[in-house]
Amino acid sequence: MMPRKIVYGTNAASQFQYPENSLVITTTTPDIYEKWLNYMGIKKYEIYDKVTPDPAIEKIQEIKEKYEGKEISAYIGLGGGSSMDVCKYLGKLTGIPKILIPTTFGTGAEMTTYAVVSFNHKKKLLQDEAFLADAAVVDPYFLPGTPFNIMRNSACDALAQASEGYDSKLANPFTKLFCKEAFEILEDGIMNEKQELLPYGAMLSGIGFGNSSTTLGHALSYVFSNEGVPHGYSLSSCTTVAHKFNKSIYYERFKQVCQKLKFEPLKLKQSLDEAADVIMPDRGHLDNNPIEVTKQDIVNCLDEIINKNPMQ
Numbered sequence: 001m002m003p004r005k006i007v008y009g010t011n012a013a014s015q016f017q018y019p020e021n022s023l024v025i026t027t028t029t030p031d032i033y034e035k036w037l038n039y040m041g042i043k044k045y046e047i048y049d050k051v052t053p054d055p056a057i058e059k060i061q062e063i064k065e066k067y068e069g070k071e072i073s074a075y076i077g078l079g080g081g082s083s084m085d086v087c088k089y090l091g092k093l094t095g096i097p098k099i100l101i102p103t104t105f106g107t108g109a110e111m112t113t114y115a116v117v118s119f120n121h122k123k124k125l126l127q128d129e130a131f132l133a134d135a136a137v138v139d140p141y142f143l144p145g146t147p148f149n150i151m152r153n154s155a156c157d158a159l160a161q162a163s164e165g166y167d168s169k170l171a172n173p174f175t176k177l178f179c180k181e182a183f184e185i186l187e188d189g190i191m192n193e194k195q196e197l198l199p200y201g202a203m204l205s206g207i208g209f210g211n212s213s214t215t216l217g218h219a220l221s222y223v224f225s226n227e228g229v230p231h232g233y234s235l236s237s238c239t240t241v242a243h244k245f246n247k248s249i250y251y252e253r254f255k256q257v258c259q260k261l262k263f264e265p266l267k268l269k270q271s272l273d274e275a276a277d278v279i280m281p282d283r284g285h286l287d288n289n290p291i292e293v294t295k296q297d298i299v300n301c302l303d304e305i306i307n308k309n310p311m312q
């Protein structure tokens with residue numbers, strides 16, 4: 001599955017015809033979203049700009065109620081993962097069409113049927129056909145201004161998704177085609193410093209892993225995310241170690257890209273045993289790993305991540 005309409009390229013967002021009375025859903029950083037709105041040339045719209053990271057279900061219900069009776073014609077999710085997740089969930093609740101416009105380039109979330117929403121302060125990965133965008137607009141126009149840190153975290157996430165998705169038990173020749181192509185484009189973009197390739201690679205990665213799944217690398221990464229490490233950053237070590245464990249064809253190449261991006265080793269506050277207990281119930285990732293994973297395997301992987309600098 002992929003969005004009914006995908007528009008890619010510089011000027012894609014400025015040339016897109018936005019329906020009148022759309023509701024733009026974005027985060028509280030006007031310096032970023034205002035330049036986008038100007039560039040998009042969108043007229044006659046409402047804006048909700050209070051999306052925060054890890055959006056809670058209560059917040060989404062609140063937005064739904066706030067705009068009830070206002071005849072919103074479409075939702076426009078503008079921003080990183082959180083804005084798009086809110087937009088996806090709202091679209092499922094109301095049936096109003098959704099247009100997704102990523103501004104951070106890395107998650108590929110604009111392509112997928114996944115959404116991450118918090119219930120009782122716990123992040124949950126949900127999948128539903130109703131989360132799929134009616135249109136995805138990917139425009140690298142503002143990419144040159146992206147800070148290095150954000151760029152490398154996004155690039156690492158896209159690369160991890162592409163390679164984990166390739167190895168996933170749910171992969172098939174069609175999804176592998178997208179994951180393989182995505183990996184090659186992203187690798188070329190990073191190793192040869194052709195940044196302009198990254199949004200396209202991330203988009204293809206989204207189609208590939210969105211129709212298979214990510215696996216052990218992502219499962220390992222969430223205990224680091226829970227301690228405040230950015231998602232893409234934690235994947236640099238976690239996916240490297242996971243690829244080694246799985247004997248992935250992407251192990252060496254993934255590691256080389258992480259070295260090029262100069263990622264530092266990770267630290268963990270909780271004990272390896274505690275962390276492994278958090279990771280084990282994550283069946284959505286672990287059941288799709290190409291090799292079966294025991295708790296001891298997880299402890300060993302974490303030990304390698306923390307104590308043996310896997311990027312060396």
Ligand SMILES: [Zn+2]
Nearest residue numbers: 157161218231
């Ligand atoms: Zn990811």
